[in-house]
Amino acid sequence: MIHYLIPVYNVEGKDFPAVSITGSKCKLMCKHCYARILQRMKPTETPSELVEFGRKIRERGYRGLLVSGGSDEKGRVPFEDYVDAIKELKKIGLKVFIHTGLVDEQRAKLLKKAGVDMVLYDIVSSQEAIRKILNLNCSPKDYWKGLKHLVEHKVPVAPHIVVGLNEGKPSEELKSVNIVASTGCNALVIVVFTPYPGTPLENAQPPPVNYILKVMEYARRKISAPMSLGCMRPRQIREIEYKAVDLGFNGIAFPSQDALNYITSKNIKYEIHYECCASIAYHSKHTKAPQAPKLSPVP
Ligand code: SF4
Incomplete structure (x- = not known):
């Protein structure tokens, strides 16, 4: 979805x-x-179009894909008719990550049946953001319950927390971190609200840098699962990437050249994975997440 090229690092x-x-x-x-x-x-x-596309990319040597889509009025990506198609993609050897939107128990069971490799699931704890930004008539509890269903049915899940979802204002992210910590997920992805051209919020500001860093510190302190900095973030703010390195985040999606310079200047070994940012959980199954550094308490 994002054009990315760092020729210096090839x-x-x-x-x-x-x-x-x-x-x-x-x-x-x-x-x-x-x-x-x-x-x-x-x-x-259609399911057959999905399978056909999967076969084509597999023949070209691709390893996987992200199944996504728009939502219905209740915040759900309508994947129900695609369960068999996803199974087929798995059979031909592709990794399948999926954006699901809200999940109830029934949908969690279907995801388990489909055998998806990872669900990318937003956790939203701000009632105001749910109503004003996501246009939904539900509560944070519906997001939390969805995560619980996924974990209970042993569906691999990488919750995403969007810092500043409510037009760049703090949006109960620390509460979301606590929820993720309490459910014991496979990974956490932190992304940051980024004003996007052509949307009603194109003129809004991203959240203050200090606040983003505070959420990252808090998350690293509370969560031992692998964590990554996701692809949606204001690219011009380098401090976010440097902080991810300093805090021992396990991955950064599309790191800038400055971030790669920073990593190499610290003699940190890194690997490039041509997959989506939640894949850090996938690759970290066999490696222990680094010990979270000791930090001063969050005020
Ligand atoms: S983020 Fe919202 S508007 Fe965008 S595709 Fe998903 S549900 Fe639709």
């Missing part, structure tokens, strides 16, 4: 495409996205 974005099972359509039209993200995905609007 790395570029490739090998893990995103598809939208609803094409460019979304009934929710969240104010921070306005379905714009779907425009960068390959439309696969």
